[in-house]
Amino acid sequence: MAAADINMEVKDPSQDRAPVSGDSGPGTGLKDLLPLPSDTDPVTDPYKKETSATLMDDPTLSHALAKDDHDIKGLAQQDHDHEVLDLGWNEKKQNIMRPLVGGMDNETLWMLIRRFDKQIYHVKTTPFQPPGGLDLNIADDEEFSPDKLRTSIERFYMNIVVSIVGVINHIARLRSWREKRRTAGFCAAYFIAWAFDFVVPLLSATLIALIVYPPSRTFLFPPAPLALVDKNTGGVQKPAAGVLGSHDSATGAPENHKGEAVEKEASNFVDGIAAVAVSSATGTPAGDIPSQKEKTDRTKKPLETIMWSKMKPISHGMNDVIDTWERFANALSPIAPFPENTYRLRLAGLVLPIFIASLFVTSYMFVKGVTFGIGFGFFGDPVISRGLKWLNTAYPNWQKLLELRNTLLKGVPTNAQLTLTLLRIGEAHNAPIPPPPRIDEPPPQKAAKLTEGDLGATGGGNGPLDATDAEIHAAIRNDPSAEMTTTGDPDIDAAREQPKTGPVKGKRIPKIIDFFRGVSKGAVRTVVGGDHLRAKVTGAHAAKDRLGAIPADGEAPVSGPVEFKARYEGKKGHVYITKKATIPSIGFCVRESRELVGGLGEEKEQVDPEWSVAIADIVEMKKVGGYGWKAKLVVGWSLGKEINDGLEIVTRDGKRYKITAMPLRDELFNRLVAMGGQKWEAW
Numbered sequence: 001m002a003a004a005d006i007n008m009e010v011k012d013p014s015q016d017r018a019p020v021s022g023d024s025g026p027g028t029g030l031k032d033l034l035p036l037p038s039d040t041d042p043v044t045d046p047y048k049k050e051t052s053a054t055l056m057d058d059p060t061l062s063h064a065l066a067k068d069d070h071d072i073k074g075l076a077q078q079d080h081d082h083e084v085l086d087l088g089w090n091e092k093k094q095n096i097m098r099p100l101v102g103g104m105d106n107e108t109l110w111m112l113i114r115r116f117d118k119q120i121y122h123v124k125t126t127p128f129q130p131p132g133g134l135d136l137n138i139a140d141d142e143e144f145s146p147d148k149l150r151t152s153i154e155r156f157y158m159n160i161v162v163s164i165v166g167v168i169n170h171i172a173r174l175r176s177w178r179e180k181r182r183t184a185g186f187c188a189a190y191f192i193a194w195a196f197d198f199v200v201p202l203l204s205a206t207l208i209a210l211i212v213y214p215p216s217r218t219f220l221f222p223p224a225p226l227a228l229v230d231k232n233t234g235g236v237q238k239p240a241a242g243v244l245g246s247h248d249s250a251t252g253a254p255e256n257h258k259g260e261a262v263e264k265e266a267s268n269f270v271d272g273i274a275a276v277a278v279s280s281a282t283g284t285p286a287g288d289i290p291s292q293k294e295k296t297d298r299t300k301k302p303l304e305t306i307m308w309s310k311m312k313p314i315s316h317g318m319n320d321v322i323d324t325w326e327r328f329a330n331a332l333s334p335i336a337p338f339p340e341n342t343y344r345l346r347l348a349g350l351v352l353p354i355f356i357a358s359l360f361v362t363s364y365m366f367v368k369g370v371t372f373g374i375g376f377g378f379f380g381d382p383v384i385s386r387g388l389k390w391l392n393t394a395y396p397n398w399q400k401l402l403e404l405r406n407t408l409l410k411g412v413p414t415n416a417q418l419t420l421t422l423l424r425i426g427e428a429h430n431a432p433i434p435p436p437p438r439i440d441e442p443p444p445q446k447a448a449k450l451t452e453g454d455l456g457a458t459g460g461g462n463g464p465l466d467a468t469d470a471e472i473h474a475a476i477r478n479d480p481s482a483e484m485t486t487t488g489d490p491d492i493d494a495a496r497e498q499p500k501t502g503p504v505k506g507k508r509i510p511k512i513i514d515f516f517r518g519v520s521k522g523a524v525r526t527v528v529g530g531d532h533l534r535a536k537v538t539g540a541h542a543a544k545d546r547l548g549a550i551p552a553d554g555e556a557p558v559s560g561p562v563e564f565k566a567r568y569e570g571k572k573g574h575v576y577i578t579k580k581a582t583i584p585s586i587g588f589c590v591r592e593s594r595e596l597v598g599g600l601g602e603e604k605e606q607v608d609p610e611w612s613v614a615i616a617d618i619v620e621m622k623k624v625g626g627y628g629w630k631a632k633l634v635v636g637w638s639l640g641k642e643i644n645d646g647l648e649i650v651t652r653d654g655k656r657y658k659i660t661a662m663p664l665r666d667e668l669f670n671r672l673v674a675m676g677g678q679k680w681e682a683w
Contacts, residue, residue, distance in 0.1 A: 018030065018342070020345065021033065021339065021341040021342045021345055022340075022341055023339040023341050023342050024071070025065065025068045025069075025070075025339070026058075026061055026064040026065055026068060027061050027065070027133070027338075027339055027411045028339045028342050032339075032342050032410075032411065033342060033345055033346055033349065034349075035346055035349070035350065035407040035410070036407065037401045037410065038132065038410055038411070039129060041128075042128075042129075042397045042400040042401060043395050043396065043400070043401060046396065048128070048129070049127035049128060050128075050129060051125075051127050051677075052676075052678070053676070053677050054584075054616065054677045055067065055424060055428055055675065055676060055677055056677075059677050059678075060130060060133055060134055060679055061132075061133035062134050062413070062417060062420060062421040063424060063677065065338065065421055065425075066337070066421055066424030066425045066427070066674075067425075067428040068337060070102055070336065070337050071102075071336075072102035072103050072336065074100045074102040074103075075087055075097050075098075075099070076100045076425055076426040076429055076432075076433055077101065077102055077425060077429055077431075078429065078431075080429075080430070080431070082430065082431075083430060083579060084431075084432065084561055084579065085429075085430060085431040086561055087100060087432070087433070087434050089432075089434045089435065089560045089561050089667075090560070091434070091437075092437060093106075093439070096437070100433060101422055101425060101433075102336060103336035103337075104335060104336060104422075107257060107258035107259075108258060109422060109433065110257060110435075110436035110437070111257065111258050111260075111436075112419040112422065113423070113433065113436055114257070114263070114436045115155075115158075115259070115263070115415065115419075116415070116416055116419040116670070117666040117669075117670070118151060118154075119151055119155065119416055119682075120136070120416055120673075120682055121622065121623035121669075122143065122620075122621070122622040122623065122682070122683040123136070123621055123622075123673060123680040123681065123682055123683065124139070124619065124620045124681050125620070125678045125679060125680060125681075126679050126680070126681045128679075129679075130679055130681075131400065131403060131406045131410075132406050132409065132410040132411055133411050134411065134413055135417070135420075135678075135679040135680050135681070136414075136416055136420050136680045136682055137323075137405070137417075137681060137682065138316065138319050138320070138323065139681040139683050140316075141683075142312075142316060142319075142682065142683050143683050144315055144316075148315060149311065149315050152319055152322065153269070153270050153273070153318075154266035154267060154269070154270055155266075155319075156318060156321075156322055157262075157265065158262050158263065158265075158266045159322055159325050159326060160321075160322065160325055161250075161269070162226065162248065162249075162262060163325075163329075165231075165250050166226060168231055169226060169229040169231060170221050172229065172230070172231050172232070172233070172234040173224070173229065173234040173465065174234075175234060176233055176235065176466075178233075178234050178235055178465060178466030179222075179458070179464075179465070179466060181458070182222075182457070182458045189202065190202070197362075197363065200354075201355055201358045204351055204355040206220075207351050208348050208355060211332060211344050211347050211348045211351065212344055212345065214333070218456065219458055220458070222455075222456035222457050222458050222464065223453065223455065223456055224455050224456075224464060224465060225239075225244055225246075225247040225252065225450070225454060226247070226248060226249060226252075227239035227241065227244060227246075227249060227250060227251055228244055228455070228465070228475060228476065229465065234465070235465050235466060235467060236471055236472060236475050237475065238475050238479065239252025239253075239476070240252065241253040241254070242478060242479050242480050242481070243445060243446065243447055243477065243478035243479065244447050244475070244476035245261065245445070245447065245448050246260075246261035246262070246448060247450075247454050248261075248262055249261035249262045249265055250262075250265060251265060253265070253443075254443035254444060254445055254446070254448070255443050256439045256441070256443045257437070257439070323405075323414045324405075324409070326413075326414045326415050327413070327414055328409070328412075330343075330413055330414070330415070331344065331347055331409060331412045332344065332347070335418060337425065338412075338413060338418070338421075339411075342411075343409075343411070343412050346408065347408070350408060416682070420673065420674060420680075423670050423671075424674045426674070427671070427675045430579065432561040432671055433670075434561075435560070435664065435667045445480075446478055447476040447477050447478060448476075450472070450476060559574075559663065559664050561577075561667075561671065562576060562577055562578075563575070563577075564576070564662060564664050564667070564668045565661075565662065565663060565664075566646075566659045566660065566661060566668075567659070567660045567661040568610055568657070568658075568660070570660075571610075572590065573588055573590040573610070574588070574589055575588050575659055575662070575668060576588075576589060576609075577615075577671060577672075577675075583614045583615075583616070584614070584615045584675060584676075585612050585613060585614045585615060586612070586615060586618075586649075586672065587610070587612035588609055588611055588657070588659065589608070589609045589610065611657060613649065613651055615672065615676045616676050616677065617652045617653075618649055618650070618651060618672060618676065618678065619650055619651060619652050619678075620649075620650035621647060621648070621649055621650070621669060621672060621673065622647070622648045623646075623648075623665060623669060624645065624646045624647065624648050624658065625645040625646065645660075645662065645665050646658060646659050646661065646662055646665060647659050647662060647665050647668060647669055649672075
């Protein structure tokens with residue numbers, strides 16, 4: 001499939017559109033402009049259940065948007081005669097047609113899918129109407145594991161920490177007076193408003209403009225790569241990575257794919273926290289009692305129990321905060337197929353009353369109102385408690401209706417919900433979205449292209465960051481010697497280097513690592529051989545699950561979108577998906593079945609699968625591994641290979657099917673989660 005830009009289909013602009021927002025399609029009516037719950041079933045009929053067999057039944061807003069007739073269409077949204085259209089599942093990135101989805105470049109699409117693969121690995125169906133009209137919300141009783149906590153912290157870094165860094169950069173640029181005309185304009189507007197008691201109207205009006213009119217954002221706050229801005233001076237600086245290879249990362253590190261540098265930063269962010277924690281735990285604090293034996297320490301176990309019992313609600317709360325952050329971001333900058341203006345107008349509608357009230361409310365009235373609220377909150381418990389008791393009795397679950405995702409942010413997706421909708425678009429048109437391309441080579445150590453859209457200034461005069469073209473070029477070009485290795489604080493630098501100051505240091509460390517790698521490699525190969533023997537002789541399920549998990553040398557993960565290499569109970573075969581039959585289904589066959597099931601070929605013969613399950617009957621899916629996470633780290637490190645994991649499928653009648661040794665496990669999971677009419681919850 002040759003690389004090409006396709007001519008995007010554009011829908012007739014004369015179609016019916018909402019009179020206020022100008023949007024069309026599901027979720028764009030007049031009622032959607034109001035921050036009111038889409039339905040009141042959680043209160044009026046909390047036990048109401050609804051199930052759907054297919055994607056076309058519109059069980060959620062995500063399903064409806066996926067099959068809607070979109071204004072701008074990519075290749076995955078166009079009609080065709082194929083049962084399943086292969087858009088380039090096993091092609092290189094440059095050979096995949098673009099755009100796959102209208103209104104979005106392929107790099108952004110693959111970035112969302114890549115992060116979806118890491119975040120979502122266990123889902124269950126729910127018969128209840130999801131809040132806000134979108135499924136794949138995090139379950140209230142979600143499972144907790146250290147891996148999930150790590151993923152949550154990485155999401156926290158990629159979404160919140162990076163955004164805060166951007167805000168700090170803009171504050172530094174304004175306060176520095178380097179971009180004099182822009183800072184002078186902000187200064188004059190603020191103090192004129194202050195002189196006439198118009199600060200609140202000014203701020204609220206500016207906020208409305210930023211919400212409703214996106215071009216105002218780049219005018220008031222011109223863009224600049226995060227790593228290029230000095231947070232102390234507001235001027236230009238050499239990126240911490242020594243080159244400006246990416247625009248949205250704090251270090252500016254190079255990347256092969258969009259968003260890859262931020263993902264690596266997030267991973268290293270967690271590793272850094274863990275390293276500090278381990279270093280602190282292995283040290284000897286001043287208040288320690290050396291004579292106290294661990295077995296007589298009656299504080300250790302109770303404290304560990306308390307900490308682990310609190311980790312689940314902490315992790316869940318962190319995910320709720322990140323989800324809300326993502327929803328606000330996707331409301332301010334919607335991505336197709338979600339409405340372009342509806343959510344922004346709803347947010348602006350919340351700020352508009354503040355603007356109007358600020359024209360009439362004096363500072364004295366505001367202070368009196370706030371102090372009354374504080375007093376009522378402190379002394380009004382008899383009234384408040386009776387009011388809450390009445391609400392809980394008359395309207396059970398009333399809190400659910402007041403959640404942001406059900407009111408102000410109803411219909412606004414998290415990044416995971418957005419990705420699921422994009423995957424459903426491909427399934428609705430029988431053109432599954434190709435997985436993110438794999439590149440094993442390190443990214444090129446050169447500066448990324450820098451355009452006016454990446455670095456800009458407002459008001460003319462001095463340029464962006466008050467820097468000349470020569471200064472900017474010197475800052476962004478590759479200079480390995482400029483990479484920051486110290487903090488400048490001798491105490492912190494000494495603590496970082498402490499593990500290297502032992503009796504083994506210098507050039508001896510790599511030799512010792514290579515020695516242990518060789519030893520562990522031999523041990524791993526011995527264990528793998530033992531698994532084959534145990535699986536054959538004793539039929540041990542654990543041994544069967546590990547068969548084929550370590551790919552053979554030179555083995556390429558070529559499969560999909562209809563057929564996926566896998567094992568079932570240790571037997572080699574293929575998982576295949578067929579939509580040709582009346583009921584779309586998934587099955588496992590030990591034979592080559594690409595031409596046998598009528599997938600992408602012309603031949604169509606009857607196959608005898610080991611098992612077959614209707615897509616609509618799947619109620620739970622969980623990504624699993626034959627090796628535990630510790631063994632997986634050792635095996636992957638010693639052999640230098642990525643371990644092939646598996647997928648467990650549970651049906652309505654309680655049957656479980658564990659598929660193992662799948663090179664494209666995530667890709668099969670994504671197809672199954674997007675194909676049917678299930679409403680999913682993330683566990």
